[in-house]
Amino acid sequence: MAAHIDPALVLAQPFFVCSLVLFGIGWFITFIAACIIGSAVRLIWVDLFYNLFLLLGTALAVSTDSVRQYRLVILTFTAGSLSLLFTQIDLAINASSVFGYGASKFSAAGAGLIFQALALLFWVVYFGAEEDSLAKRSINGFTVPRTHNDNANNNTIVSPTQQYQQPHYDNQSPVAANATVVPMSGANGAAVGGAAPEYAYKAKALYSYEANPEDRNELGFSKGEILDIVDNKGKWWQARKQDGTIGIAPSNYLQLI
Structure with missing residues (x-):
């Protein structure tokens, strides 16, 4: 091909x-x-x-x-x-x-x-540089954000990998904050319960991403893979792979096409 x-x-x-x-x-x-x-x-x-x-x-x-x-x-x-x-x-x-x-x-x-x-x-x-190195991601335009302690003048540098692989959870909810809620998926990856969301966008994976095994809502994918996207707002996007598997994916790993 x-x-x-x-x-x-x-x-x-x-x-x-x-x-x-x-x-x-x-x-x-x-x-x-x-x-x-x-x-x-x-x-x-x-x-x-x-x-x-x-x-x-x-x-x-x-x-x-x-x-x-x-x-x-x-x-x-x-x-x-x-x-x-x-x-x-x-x-x-x-x-x-x-x-x-x-x-x-x-x-x-x-x-x-x-x-x-x-x-x-x-x-x-x-x-x-390796694909997952800080130098490569920084060159590609992904800045290293800083988190500020409100009670102390202490800054901690957080890499993009840490930022997206360890999302903040509200009220112990298994869905990452600022992400579109993902319907529960069955054994075949198909959504169950509620109306199926409309995947209005497509995105190409710029990097491979390994989902957090402790969070069943995250979606792992390979570099170059094409994903269907529900909404392109926020740091986490609801996505669907070609095999029908759904989940949330970090937006800085994806490029809309």
């Missing part, structure tokens, strides 16, 4: 989009400078074509949700590109003393190379 290109998967990750823009600007500046320099520094052209391939390939992997399959490939090519970039940056910085003329065009090439290197250094963390 051919991979489906979905630009929304790229746009849903703002920090990655920023790195793509920075990489693209740096590549364009270097390309213009290389056209002016000509064949004086031929290795710049090798770096340009290499990085163009890396830029397009990485964007394609993200837009087809194939990063997990090509993660090591991306990291390997990124390491090779960084090696080339650092070599070219050193040549560009020392170009005025080597060539004795046209130092401004080498400075422009060096600036473009530095932009590309900064973007790739970010990619080392972005693609190298």
Whole structure:
């Protein structure tokens, strides 16, 4: 089955989009400078074509949700590109003393190379970090909230995983606060009792989520799985899997489609 290109998967990750823009600007500046320099520094052209391939390939992997399959490939090519970039940056910085003329065009090439290197250094963390790591989730835009003690000036940092895997319960109710009430489910996952809710939305899982075994209302799912959603308000959404299993799911693991 051919991979489906979905630009929304790229746009849903703002920090990655920023790195793509920075990489693209740096590549364009270097390309213009290389056209002016000509064949004086031929290795710049090798770096340009290499990085163009890396830029397009990485964007394609993200837009087809194939990063997990090509993660090591991306990291390997990124390491090779960084090696080339650092070599070219050193040549560009020392170009005025080597060539004795046209130092401004080498400075422009060096600036473009530095932009590309900064973007790739970010990619080392972005693609190298594990999916469940704090660094990866923070890069994806999930901030680390703080809970404040009203009686003391004491702040405790709570990770997104802790925030969503340990929801607050009101009056010992088994349903998480601010979540839509989920009907009880039978052995086959079908709702029993009361009218069946209307699933007006669909969402794609950005990450895998393992439900709390002590809370039968939580719904576990795998990355890339498509869920039906009743309401998209609050931190917990009432969801239904393709096999009919229903439950509540953390909204920061899901993206509406």
